[in-house]
Amino acid sequence: MITSERMAAVDRNAEALGVPRKQLMESSGNAVARAVRRLADPGASIAVVAGRGNNGGDALVAARFLDGYDLTVHLLGRPETIATEIARENWTALEAAECDAKTVTDSADIALGDPEIVVDAMLGTGVTGELREPEATAAEAINRADATVLAVDVPSGVDADTGEAAGRSVDADHVVTFHDDKPGLASVDADVTVAEIGIPQAAERFTGPGDLLALGRPEQSHKGDFGEVLVVGGGPYSGAPALAAHAALRAGADLVRVACPESIASEVQGYSENHILRPYDGTRLTPADVDRVLSLAADHDAVVVGPGLGSHAETLAAVGDFLSAYDGTAIVDADALQVVPEVETDATLLCTPHQGELQQMGGETADDWRARADLVAEFAADLGHVLLVKGAYDVVADGDDRRVNRTGNPGMTVGGTGDVLAGAAGALACVRSPFEAAAVAAYANGRAGDAAVDDNGYGLVASDLVDRLPAALREGDR
Incomplete structure (x- = not known):
């Protein structure tokens, strides 16, 4: 049907x-x-x-x-x-x-x-x-x-x-x-x-240009109609949350705020004047910060958790506390992913692991994309969450449905492309189901990477993808 x-x-x-x-x-x-x-x-x-x-x-x-x-x-x-x-x-x-x-x-x-x-x-x-x-x-x-x-x-x-x-x-x-x-x-x-x-x-x-058709906007649109995203990230790294936040804006979110440690707030703000910062004390996310992050998250349509957070034990405990108490839509990426299998949550999660992170979460992978799609679908059903597993062929599954994305290229092995994907997925999850958001984000992220390689060869950097996301999300382009 x-x-x-x-x-x-x-x-x-x-x-x-x-x-x-x-x-x-x-x-x-x-x-x-x-x-x-x-x-x-x-x-x-x-x-x-x-x-x-x-x-x-x-x-x-x-x-x-x-x-x-x-x-x-x-x-x-x-x-x-x-x-x-x-x-x-x-x-x-x-x-x-x-x-x-x-x-x-x-x-x-x-x-x-x-x-x-x-x-x-x-x-x-x-x-x-x-x-x-x-x-x-x-x-x-x-x-x-x-x-x-x-x-x-x-x-x-x-x-x-x-x-x-x-x-x-x-x-x-x-x-x-x-x-x-x-x-x-x-x-x-x-x-x-x-x-x-x-x-x-x-x-x-397979994802394709038809997946972009539903992204049109009515003439009578207002600020906030297309979502507000909170990026929770940073600590050891400042570039990752900045990339995710900027990608969310480029993917169509109306407002993006970044909750990050005070120690890196100026670096994240310096990436773009369009970022709105909501810093908390210290140099990394800890359980003491969870109530503030939850309060911020309640005012947003989607939360992106993980870019640049690192894997300190206190930070992972804080991620677990946040997800346990949160009941909205969250895109979980990077080190935060390892918390997901053990946490009980009412939140709707879209998890974006690469194949190594998938295995750390307890999932299995395979070289053949068809076999990998079956394994990802089975693990998504076990988890009860949407999975977007990154690879030469990205696999999106929610236990009932699956989709495979073939855009992208070997140049996208450079660091930061996953942060761009997570941010784009956060913006799209404000207006689409998590499964559809994952499929469209994977398609557009890979399409942006293909455009970057066409222009510059394999010396691309993650910010090249961010700048090309708006065109990649237009059905008629390329």
Whole structure:
């Protein structure tokens, strides 16, 4: 089962893997035509009601495969307003074939006749909310028709994720949906067929540009809408918390604060005027500092714990005390990871070990990425937390799902790239689930590293990745 958001990502990832969307539309349309042929004898009257998006494009393809039927296509709107190039191409192909194709520019003009089958292809899985005109009137006309109704992907007006309708919706008898079942179809009183359309499994398994699609922002946005991150780090090292904090900002967090020892506060502040410091006394984190850190953490959407903290016994005890008392979202990195297997916490943890740290935590690894993905998934299930295990192929797992990231290069063995990843994951965890945040952070971090190597060769430093994160998080770049 797949949500509409994830389906859009997989569709885009398939394209990045070399499977063109036009090819997928051709397969989808063929599947719709097969469904029609199962429902109607040759010569039966068919009315196709097509919207101007790719859902309508699927039906336009289907019409080409239904020459043996008395078929009429009703396009809701002017052809020049068809939203995608591939859907426009299929409208042009129908016109060239002299198919009976009509345009409906006024909802009052919707007249389906007396068809035996109506194909509802007005709106697909990515559209929610109440139907507008002319779709609302078209839905009424479809429901009034004494015909069997076949919906393409999801009945128009029905939310593919919830099965709910905000207003009018098409009452379908049959649904042909693509690639995988949709959660909302369980609530639809219709016969549902899932059609394979050629999307490779790799489009779901591997991260890709589609994973970035959900990061868009509405026009009416306000400070704080995209999260506030607290970085708890530093002591023996000052660069690590500074890198993590700056990466969180570059990955889209609205505000980032750093809780660090007073002894390194000036160094962390000196890295960027954008950092907000919340120092505590001393030279390292100790149990005496935990109450203050907890108080700070309560005002943030996510906490990044670990960069530069070191492994002093008092510091590790403090990390354990913090995680035991904290109930928010935390990204745990570096030396702090060794505390995780023994701590009982209500917090939602995203742990970001490299393979050596994974083994120190009690997990296992393997040279083959497939075997390693299985081992990481098993250990994530045992821990009850999300794991992002860094390597040539990064593995993200939460016990139920897994994803593999292939961006990145050998130049990223330089110190600090993990701090950048942890900071980016912290920002993304403010707006996405920890699992999705981990997958996107791994993809973008590796993509930034690839851009740095393209520009400078293998002499990159971690700050090169930070500067390239904004571009790496844009779907259309590179």
